[in-house]
Amino acid sequence: xxxxxxVSLSKDLRKKYGIxxxxxxKGDIVTVKSGGKKSEGGKVVDVDRVAGKISIExxxxxxxxGKQKEYYLDPRNIRITRLDLSKPERLQxxxxxxxxKNIQVEDVPEPVDTTATESAPALEDESSSxxxxxxxxxxxxxxxxxxxxxDKDELTLDDLDEKDSEDETDxxxx
Numbered sequence: 001x002x003x004x005x006x007v008s009l010s011k012d013l014r015k016k017y018g019i020x021x022x023x024x025x026k027g028d029i030v031t032v033k034s035g036g037k038k039s040e041g042g043k044v045v046d047v048d049r050v051a052g053k054i055s056i057e058x059x060x061x062x063x064x065x066g067k068q069k070e071y072y073l074d075p076r077n078i079r080i081t082r083l084d085l086s087k088p089e090r091l092q093x094x095x096x097x098x099x100x101k102n103i104q105v106e107d108v109p110e111p112v113d114t115t116a117t118e119s120a121p122a123l124e125d126e127s128s129s130x131x132x133x134x135x136x137x138x139x140x141x142x143x144x145x146x147x148x149x150x151d152k153d154e155l156t157l158d159d160l161d162e163k164d165s166e167d168e169t170d171x172x173x174x
Contacts, residue, residue: 002049005075008033013080017094018101024054024075027084032059034077041081045070054078 004023007030014020024030024044031041042057053072060068085091095105 002052005047005049005052005054007054007075007078007080010079010081013083016103017098017105018103019094019097022080022083022094022097023090024078024080025084025087025090027086028080029082029084030054030056030078030080032056032073032077033079035073037071037073046072048072 006021007024007028008021009017009019010031024047026044026047028044029041030044032038037059040056040059042059044054045057046055048055051072052075054075055070055072056078059071059073061071063069083090083094085094091105098105
């Protein structure tokens, strides 16, 4: 039985953290780098420390009766492409290892959501920040203060909404 299974990191993560491998846990995003399932990947579903194998979401093997069974891979054939840093102990360990190489690690980990595209979260962030700004503005009205940055953001968004409505009316006239 192994206490943890170390898996090599992708080139981007190696450059970012200054380490070659890190312990794999359930929730990490990985790709297969060699073997019959090469270039497939997904989220780690299970880490079997007794057998020293890793199961990945979406990588299965067909049984004789037609059912699908989890396919366990050797950690030497896997590369981590995105770390799940939701546990503070793991982030602390990563900071410690990177600190030995004089590399600073950001405190806020990346989100692990792989289903959304890069443009979609940006739109969600804007819409969620608008709700937050309204709440901040309400609390600022109580104190009588308004930040100049908030005014710029609101004017810009309002201007965009007005432009969109003007474009729609122009299109309807033509």
